[in-house]
């Protein structure tokens with residue numbers, strides 16, 4: 001008898017468990033909505049989902065990150081955020097169910113997750129300090145209070161109505177509150193108004209967030225690119241082959257691959273942007289404004305950019321026309337000498353507004369190649385995704401050791417004394433682009449008709465130049481492909497080969513030879529630590 005009553009009081013029924021789960025979900029939703037609103041006021045990067053996401057990106061082992069990039073491509077960030085939201089949903093439901101029995105512990109659990117978010121936010125390299133904790137903390141408090149109140153409605157306790165001393169029921173009821181059902185009306189009202197309020201708060205947060213970058217957007221909109229002192233030479237007509245399915249010689253901005261760790265694309269206002277150059281052996285440290293750069297001698301160059309995470313045959317390579325200042329000029333002005341002329345610094349570390357660090361050999365950027373600080377891409381100001389207002393571009397080096405986007409600081413140092421972001425995660429300190437080629441058409445598993453089939457693609461060996469491309473059908477001899485004219489040795493070259501295709505399955509393989517005479521190896525290596533090598537093959541069935 002007593003046991004039965006006790007059970008009834010302490011073991012929540014199915015309905016209450018379900019309503020507890022719902023309370024958890026609503027509280028989690030409220031916490032995130034409030035956090036978004038506060039983050040819109042503080043900075044978007046301080047939102048708990050973004051901060052935890054960014055922290056997990058940094059903590060992800062290189063191999064897993066590489067896998068994620070390979071499988072989800074540029075959607076990897078979306079997948080990550082959805083993953084975090086899914087995990088939070090499960091946790092919210094669990095805390096809600098827990099709170100039905102242990103109200104305080106459930107609410108405290110919500111606060112604990114707020115603490116995790118806050119810690120992640122202040123731990124970011126670009127954190128601006130204590131204010132970054134506010135979205136997580138304020139959101140968690142709102143969520144915890146809501147959970148406490150909602151679950152309270154599920155466990156309305158009143159003294160037993162009839163509790164005559166000595167009566168049979170009296171013993172259990174005496175002095176002790178006994179749950180006599182729950183406050184249905186109160187629960188529904190609280191839950192509904194909390195859901196509505198969260199939706200409104202979340203929406204306001206979102207719209208505030210959208211209007212945040214207005215200064216940056218305006219500074220980009222009104223930027224008119226000055227004409228370069230040293231224009232790029234016109235792209236030779238014969239640099240472009242007219243083969244359907246081949247990568248266009250100049251990659252349109254919208255198709256240009258994007259690889260970075262930024263969950264929120266930094267929106268930097270060019271009018272307040274500054275670049276600082278300082279460090280070892282910098283005899284005249286300096287700070288430049290955007291206008292300072294615009295007023296300098298400007299160069300315009302076609303340069304092909306490649307990501308070290310690009311698999312053989314992969315998409316992370318693009319060619320663009322960049323406008324900016326020659327990096328070596330700025331460095332010389334600051335009194336920097338390369339190691340070959342006695343300079344004490346062999347590593348140039350560039351930093352971005354979002355805390356990225358990238359290390360580049362000082363020798364390379366001062367050896368006469370067109371290493372630049374670019375603010376124009378394909379005739380327009382840099383898109384925000386590609387680093388507005390200013391990024392680095394260095395011909396011949398993979399992006400992770402050269403192409404810092406949203407750059408705001410250059411420090412001269414040594415390879416011995418400092419490891420930048422990717423190096424800390426197992427990637428190489430020095431990484432020139434490997435000679436590679438790719439078959440763009442036919443596509444893998446295509447079913448072309450027998451007869452003449454155009455095999456075509458691109459080949460790159462930036463700063464060395466491509467001299468030859470060969471194609472092999474099955475185990476046949478290597479056949480020399482037609483090479484499109486070279487634009488510069490810093491750009492890729494298109495190639496094509498008309499193939500007399502015979503019925504059946506065939507494997508097409510391509511290899512390039514660069515100007516040093518080195519033939520693209522058939523030895524496959526992984527992307528980590530310094531870029532994939534190997535030859536690209538495509539299997540087709542001719543009908």
Ligand SMILES: Nc1nc2c(c(=O)[nH]1)N[C@H]1C(S)=C(S)[C@@H](COP(=O)(O)O)O[C@H]1N2
Pocket residue numbers: 256257258259260261262305306307308352353354356385386387398399400403404405406
């Ligand atoms: N701030 C910042 N700059 C960055 C990165 C980054 O994660 N953050 N990624 C680098 C890498 S790995 C590459 S390959 C290039 C890619 O430039 P894109 O996105 O404009 O193609 O940017 C480089 N610059």
Ligand SMILES: [Mo]
Pocket residue numbers: 259306307308309398399400
């Ligand atoms: Mo990269």
